[in-house]
Amino acid sequence: MYVQILFIQMKIEELLKTNNDMPDSKKLVLNIIVTANFISEKLTEVLKPFSISSQQFNVLRILRGQKNKPANLSTIQERMVSKMSNTTRLVDKLVEKNLCERIVCPSNRRKIEIRITSKGLELLKKLDPLIEEIENNIAGKINKKEILSLNTKLNELRS
Numbered sequence: 001m002y003v004q005i006l007f008i009q010m011k012i013e014e015l016l017k018t019n020n021d022m023p024d025s026k027k028l029v030l031n032i033i034v035t036a037n038f039i040s041e042k043l044t045e046v047l048k049p050f051s052i053s054s055q056q057f058n059v060l061r062i063l064r065g066q067k068n069k070p071a072n073l074s075t076i077q078e079r080m081v082s083k084m085s086n087t088t089r090l091v092d093k094l095v096e097k098n099l100c101e102r103i104v105c106p107s108n109r110r111k112i113e114i115r116i117t118s119k120g121l122e123l124l125k126k127l128d129p130l131i132e133e134i135e136n137n138i139a140g141k142i143n144k145k146e147i148l149s150l151n152t153k154l155n156e157l158r159s
Contacts, residue, residue, distance in 0.1 A: 032157075039138060046130045050123060055085045056094055057131075060124055063100055063116035070103050070113030099123060 012022075012031050022030075043054050052060075062079045063071060077087045091114055094100040099120035105111035116124075139147055 039134075042134050042138070043131065046134060047127070050127065051097070052099075052123070052127075053090075055080070055082055055090050056099075057127065058082070058085075059087070059090050059094060060099060060116060060120050063114060064121060064124055066115070068115065070115040072111070072113050076114065094120070 012027050012034065040054065043057075047054060047057055058081050059076055062076050065079075073087050073091065076091070077083070077085075080087065091100065091102070095102060097119075098117055100114050100116050103113045103115055105113060142150070
């Protein structure tokens with residue numbers, strides 16, 4: 001499946017249809033928000049035909065990263081890209097779709113762990129190249145040095 005992404009180079013003021021002068025700090029924050037939303041929309045478009053949300057996709061990738069070892073809800077929550085997600089609800093939906101399973105700990109029945117199923121792994125195999133294509137299309141607009149620099153600067157903004 002070929003994913004086409006149309007990039008229109010436009011200043012943030014044009015995009016937001018404003019003539020007001022904005023401080024550079026405001027432009028920066030708005031640019032980051034608009035860009036994050038743009039990327040999120042592109043990912044959602046790819047995931048939609050598979051009836052999976054980006055948060056559910058994130059949970060599946062976390063579980064795959066466990067290399068067949070189960071994870072508890074707090075581990076999943078810590079690793080989530082969007083910390084505001086309701087992890088329990090996300091896992092419930094994935095269990096309903098048979099993409100992951102709950103495992104009750106034999107020594108402590110109150111302890112529940114989650115593991116990705118073979119169906120979940122198969123879905124990720126289909127999605128991986130589609131997501132990678134979007135990532136490459138987006139990152140391909142700047143060179144390697146700029147990517148490294150931008151990653152460094154974004155890390156600094158969160159520190």
